[in-house]
Amino acid sequence: MRGRTRQRLRDFWPRFFEARSNDTRFFTFAHYPRAWLLTSAVLTAAACFPLGIAFLVDYGFARREIEVEESLRVVRRASNAKRTIAHFLNERLDALRFTVRTVAAEDLRSTEHLSSLLNDLNFGFGGVSDLGVIDRNGRQVAYVGPYDLLGEDYTERESFRQARDRGTFVSGVFLGHRNEPHLAIAVRRDADPPGGDFLILRATVDIQRLVRTLEAFPAAPRDEVFLVDRHGILQTPSRAFGAPLERVRFPAPGFSRRTVSRDTRDDTGRRILVASSGLTTDQCDTPFILVFVRDATDMTDRVLELLGDRIVLFVLSTAGILLAVLLTVTYMFNRLFESDQSKVRTILKLEQTDRLVSLGRLAAGVAHEINNPLAVINEDAGYARDLLTIPSANRSDGELLMHMDSIIESVDRCRVITRQLLGFARKVEVRIVAMDLPEMIESVLSLHRKEAEHRNIEVRVEVSEEIREIVTDRGKLQQVLLNLVNNAFQALDDGGRLEIVVSPAPNDAVRIAIADNGCGIPPEVREKIFEPFFTTKGEGRGTGLGLAISYGLVRKLRGSMSVTSEVGRGTTFTIELPAHGGVNEDETPSGG
Amino acid sequence: MRLLLVDDERNFVETLTKRLRLRGIDSDCAFDAEEALRMARRTRYDVILLDVKMPGLGGIELRRRLEELDPSLRFLFITGHASQSDLAVGSSEASHYLTKPLHLDELLEAVEDVTGEDMKGGKR
16 A cells, blocks of 8 residues: 555656666657656646736736825825814914904004004903004014014015015015024004005014914824925925924925825935925915825835735745646656557567567578578489489499599588578677677678679778777677678569678767668658658568667667658768777666 | 579579479579579470569569460479468469478379379389
């Protein structure tokens, strides 16, 4: 039970890494680990790519959602603050307006009255430092406050001009005589009756109350609310972006009555969310822009957290996919590899069979060669017996002697043949040896001599002078040559020509070309000619293994084999072998 | 009864001819197809023994030529191949193929077979 489970598990472990077999010519993949790796990579990539895209899109949406949400929150806070500050200014303007409506012009010009008004205003709202009345010529005609500003000329001041023209005025923050930030508000008292002289009531307001009001708005520790003017000059203090009347330390927001938000960076490069809104009162615009700044770090952190979650999910999914792909692909490749291995085992077994078939053919040839001299011996001996037994025979010693000699000569012929055969058989067992190549070719051809003679086939062997010896596996080379010569003889018509040319090749190699002028091989056949079980010889006549095996043997001898052919003109098989080559032998226990 | 023996194995065919003559059978021998054709034109033979494999014209082809010359000719084939089944060629019956080495009796029986004449009963 446990053994079976272990066997099952082994199916999912790549087994083709440790396996070594150089018989990869019969394998589906020449390089199993590489094919396995490539397949796994492609499948994993194909699965992970859309997944990655989906994660990215999802992340994009989620991030945008966070940013929009945060920006809306900032806008809302800015709007609230703006309403409160507008209310603060409206209150004070309303107080002044109420005053100019209810107080007679003469009373306004009176310092005592003005002084009691200042007390009332401070009682009601606080923070009013002084109060002044300016006539139509821009001259301050009444004043209560810490300075002696009676008779001051305001013709060139904004407070005078705007109050005169528009009825209401709110100034920006300035230091003034006290060297303390404050702002001025002014309202016009219209002439009564119309067409007469108008007066302008002007008050200076300490900004401390404004600042305190603003300080109530920040929600997060690093939030800031303050006012800037339209040139980006700070009107109220800020912690991180400058002191009052300094330029704010980030790109200044423009004046807009609607609250707008921006995602920007301050001068130090810190990311901030800025919501800004131009401040207006019921009667007039003010120079102020309310600014709400929120540090974006929290938001960035949330986005990063989001990204982190997505990455973890993606990595986990990818790992899952990778695992599934690896298991599946490994399982398939193991199966394929097993099937390839069993194919190779079968082919190696068939190689043995092919050798037996070659030997059978060889034996038939040998029998034929021996039967001829035997027939001669038979007749010679029979005749000698006739001479001795048939009375009418006219026997002479000379004639008897002649037939005895013929017997001896025939026996010699037989001996040559049997010796060749023995040599052939014995040398099959030998591994790598130095050998006489022409002699070996001769021994292979000797098996076809008679056939060549009968069929009028011209056999020509040409061996380059430089090559006499080759160091290789004799048996294998012999099997290859025998196979090719057999094929050539089958392809040749009677009266054809077989040429074996041995010449040197580059890299210390020997080239053996076996050329016939037979029927030739059509290109579509030539492509498959080295494939196992491919045959054109018809059912039962060829195993289709001869050339595949020869090809394999040549590869084992570290050589190469190729074929060129032209239909009707003939075929040339070319083998190149290292002249002093070893053998790829170690890999196949049943090989050779 | 006259026999022509055709084989490129000179010693074999010459000695066989001598042995047949000793047995009172008129026999000639030829060593190749051309010679055989020449002799068949000159002399009328009853049976011709042909080696299947010969340089140039083989036995099977030679038989066709000889039949053209004289359709009444009878043929026997001889081969060095061990088994007759290797030679399932031509139209003749298997019994008309003889294998080397040859037994003289078998040859004579085969000749009787194709001619219908009793030869062993005759002179030896």
